[in-house]
Amino acid sequence: xxxxxxxxxxxxxxxxxxxxxxxxxxxxxAEVVKVRALDIDDKRDDAGAAVxxxxxxxxxxxxxSTDDLAWLTQMVAGADVCLTTxxxxxxxxGAPVASSAAANQRLVHLALPPYLASxxxxxxxxxxxxxxxxxxxxxxxxxxxxxxxxxxxYRLLTHVHGAWSTTCLIAALIERERSGWGQHVTVTxxxxxxxxxxxxxxxxxxAPDPTTAVGGFGRHPTYRPVRAADGWLAxxxxxxxxxxxxFELAGLRDLLDDRLGGRSGNMLMPENISWxxxxxxxxxxxxxxxxxxxxxxxxxxxxxxxxxxxxxxxxPQVVLNGLRVDVEDPQRGRVTMPGxxxxxxATPGRVRGPAPRPGQDNGMEPWDPQIEPMGTAPVTAGPxxxxxxxxxxxxxxxxxxxxxxxxxxxxxxxxxxxxxxxYRGSGFGVNRGMKSVAMDLSSEQGAALFHRLVGDVDAVVDxxxxxxxxxxxxxxxxLRQTKDDIVSISLAAFGMEGPLxxxxxxxxxxxxxxxxxxxxxxxxxxxxxxxxxxxxxxAALSACATVLALFHKQRTGQGQRVWNSLVGTxxxxxxxxxxxxxxxxxxxxxxxxxxxxxxxxxxxxxxxGWVRVQTADTELTASDLVAAGIPVDRLTTEAVSxxxxxxxxxxxxxxxTNGGIxxxxxxxxxxxxxxxxxxxxxxxxxxTSDIGTTIATPGRYATFSRxxxxxxxxxxxxxxxxxxxxxxxGLTAAEIDAAVDSGAVVTGGRSPIRLGAIYR
Numbered sequence: 001x002x003x004x005x006x007x008x009x010x011x012x013x014x015x016x017x018x019x020x021x022x023x024x025x026x027x028x029x030a031e032v033v034k035v036r037a038l039d040i041d042d043k044r045d046d047a048g049a050a051v052x053x054x055x056x057x058x059x060x061x062x063x064x065s066t067d068d069l070a071w072l073t074q075m076v077a078g079a080d081v082c083l084t085t086x087x088x089x090x091x092x093x094g095a096p097v098a099s100s101a102a103a104n105q106r107l108v109h110l111a112l113p114p115y116l117a118s119x120x121x122x123x124x125x126x127x128x129x130x131x132x133x134x135x136x137x138x139x140x141x142x143x144x145x146x147x148x149x150x151x152x153x154y155r156l157l158t159h160v161h162g163a164w165s166t167t168c169l170i171a172a173l174i175e176r177e178r179s180g181w182g183q184h185v186t187v188t189x190x191x192x193x194x195x196x197x198x199x200x201x202x203x204x205x206x207a208p209d210p211t212t213a214v215g216g217f218g219r220h221p222t223y224r225p226v227r228a229a230d231g232w233l234a235x236x237x238x239x240x241x242x243x244x245x246x247f248e249l250a251g252l253r254d255l256l257d258d259r260l261g262g263r264s265g266n267m268l269m270p271e272n273i274s275w276x277x278x279x280x281x282x283x284x285x286x287x288x289x290x291x292x293x294x295x296x297x298x299x300x301x302x303x304x305x306x307x308x309x310x311x312x313x314x315x316p317q318v319v320l321n322g323l324r325v326d327v328e329d330p331q332r333g334r335v336t337m338p339g340x341x342x343x344x345x346a347t348p349g350r351v352r353g354p355a356p357r358p359g360q361d362n363g364m365e366p367w368d369p370q371i372e373p374m375g376t377a378p379v380t381a382g383p384x385x386x387x388x389x390x391x392x393x394x395x396x397x398x399x400x401x402x403x404x405x406x407x408x409x410x411x412x413x414x415x416x417x418x419x420x421x422x423y424r425g426s427g428f429g430v431n432r433g434m435k436s437v438a439m440d441l442s443s444e445q446g447a448a449l450f451h452r453l454v455g456d457v458d459a460v461v462d463x464x465x466x467x468x469x470x471x472x473x474x475x476x477x478x479l480r481q482t483k484d485d486i487v488s489i490s491l492a493a494f495g496m497e498g499p500l501x502x503x504x505x506x507x508x509x510x511x512x513x514x515x516x517x518x519x520x521x522x523x524x525x526x527x528x529x530x531x532x533x534x535x536x537x538x539a540a541l542s543a544c545a546t547v548l549a550l551f552h553k554q555r556t557g558q559g560q561r562v563w564n565s566l567v568g569t570x571x572x573x574x575x576x577x578x579x580x581x582x583x584x585x586x587x588x589x590x591x592x593x594x595x596x597x598x599x600x601x602x603x604x605x606x607x608x609g610w611v612r613v614q615t616a617d618t619e620l621t622a623s624d625l626v627a628a629g630i631p632v633d634r635l636t637t638e639a640v641s642x643x644x645x646x647x648x649x650x651x652x653x654x655x656x657t658n659g660g661i662x663x664x665x666x667x668x669x670x671x672x673x674x675x676x677x678x679x680x681x682x683x684x685x686x687x688t689s690d691i692g693t694t695i696a697t698p699g700r701y702a703t704f705s706r707x708x709x710x711x712x713x714x715x716x717x718x719x720x721x722x723x724x725x726x727x728x729x730g731l732t733a734a735e736i737d738a739a740v741d742s743g744a745v746v747t748g749g750r751s752p753i754r755l756g757a758i759y760r
């Protein structure tokens with residue numbers, strides 16, 4: 001059976017994020033009916049809609065028709081899931097529809113507000129990647145030449161919003177399988193920012209914002225795009241071992257020893273970054289690109305070429321991993337699009353058809369009503385309470401998936417090397433909420449102890465290269481000998497097939513290869529995204545893969561092997577830009593310090609900062625701006641720029657809003673922690689560090705009406721929970737002591753409460 005077979009979904013949202021949720025649900029077997037009012041634009045002219053609406057049914061309704069609204073009322077009564085943008089059922093569809101949703105006690109109602117559930121700070125309240133990035137501090141955190149906000153040509157936050165919302169929804173369905181009861185789930189645009197920007201939001205809120213005028217490559221000399229003698233490549237060296245190797249390969253070991261004291265981490269000190277960047281850049285320009293890619297990969301350092309976006313869907317890693325799909329669209333013709341980024345080997349998803357014609361399923365019979373649940377709806381500290389997970393991840397993506405599952409109430413234990421995850425220094429935010437067991441998995445004793453832990457859990461998550469788990473004897477086939485219903489989830493950078501499958505890969509390298517850097521920048525000046533966006537999106541997709549497999553396991557008792565990849569994540573994140581069909585509007589390209597794509601779709605400098613303007617109204621004229629109080633003689637970028645330089649940000653936003661033009665001030669990260677509306681929404685959690693300063697981390701990532709986990713989560717120390725975890729797995733005190741004495745296991749105390757250096 002399909003994972004979501006029998007799940008009935010009403011897609012009533014009017015945002016890309018809601019459509020992306022519906023797409024994932026359809027890909028895994030749910031019946032998704034996209035319902036649109038005839039008097040509301042369904043955004044079908046957006047190229048991304050060819051992907052996001054695939055496999056769905058389409059019904060169009062007249063909101064003035066009693067029969068149409070009666071049909072919708074019946075559909076809501078029979079739905080398992082209802083997707084909306086805001087809680088707009090009553091306002092948009094009327095009281096009977098809203099009452100039907102309230103009466104359906106099995107309904108999981110997922111709302112995806114573009115900003116907060118209370119509304120948006122820009123006129124009209126519509127979903128906007130650009131306005132969200134401006135108001136939430138994302139755009140001004142991007143590295144640049146001028147130190148000002150930078151506009152993204154990709155809808156990356158929108159895809160995080162969709163992936164994380166889907167994870168929360170499936171978690172609620174898992175809980176419903178146990179309790180019989182639905183609930184209301186809200187995942188806001190701000191929640192998406194929190195998920196995507198965990199490292200940027202894990203800071204001392206009282207410290208100055210870091211300067212972003214460090215260039216489009218970023219601030220790390222060995223983790224960035226770099227020019228070789230004949231072209232660009234991305235170097236993915238993080239951590240002392242690999243950073244040192246880059247110095248050696250570049251012939252700069254003496255420089256490392258003499259001027260940096262032998263510690264590569266010293267290159268990130270403000271006084272060193274610039275000259276180290278220059279030295280490494282000069283060394284890379286002495287040899288061709290293929291030499292460097294080969295040498296770096298041979299030494300375990302991920303590296304790859306910068307490619308154009310239009311090449312990506314034809315790349316062997318995309319094709320051979322089944323991440324490209326062709327469909328015959330009834331209106332667009334042949335459409336080539338990214339496929340499904342998550343692979344469930346026992347119950348694979350599939351693209352079930354093209355996006356439907358509007359109204360092609362009008363007249364379908366309404367669903368039968370849901371059966372009333374029994375008893376009283378339980379209240380728990382998260383929808384995944386009772387689920388146990390082992391997380392073998394290091395660095396960002398896989399540990400962060402473990403945190404996300406913890407945020408949903410799962411009991412997650414991080415199994416890390418004896419010396420700990422090498423990214424721990426900078427990974428405070430991504431390692432929260434998990435217990436820690438430190439063991440030597442390369443030893444026979446360590447592997448045996450790991451199998452003892454597996455006997456008491458539901459899922460194992462790893463981020464190792466293909467083949468490593470087999471060598472360690474902890475791959476899926478080995479684990480199922482210990483626990484036959486285990487779910488094993490792997491994140492492989494380049495997937496499980498193709499010529500690059502055995503290589504390690506990182507966010508920076510896959511960003512380069514999928515075309516993101518050249519699309520955001522220029523051929524001679526690529527731009528690296530300051531957010532580890534592929535890592536954080538991959539974490540959401542790994543968590544989504546986990547809950548999908550656990551939902552299937554709960555229904556059938558069967559485990560399975562699951563995997564996803566950074567290659568799949570890059571394709572998913574850029575699907576609206578990558579999708580191909582004849583006549584599509586070309587995907588937007590950026591440039592150095594890109595400020596936007598049109599006169600009323602861009603950043604403008606004002607007296608005290610910057611504002612972002614974005615309107616879909618193509619009928620606006622200079623007279624409309626004059627009427628709003630902005631004196632322009634013509635509607636050009638230059639004229640609007642001159643006029644707005646006389647305004648403060650607040651004055652400009654007020655004038656534009658009064659004119660019905662969506663706009664917001666660009667903010668820095670430090671401003672978010674002082675926003676009362678965000679504080680009321682538990683945007684941040686605060687702790688006191690070991691040196692007495694304050695540490696802020698992202699707070700509540702979603703809101704569940706009945707199963708809400710509460711309070712801050714903190715990282716465990718290396719091996720802090722080793723003894724308790726092994727005891728819970730059935731080991732005696734003598735066996736645990738023997739394991740510690742042999743060196744197979746390490747025990748430890750609490751984790752330092754401190755922040756590491758900023759590296760992006």
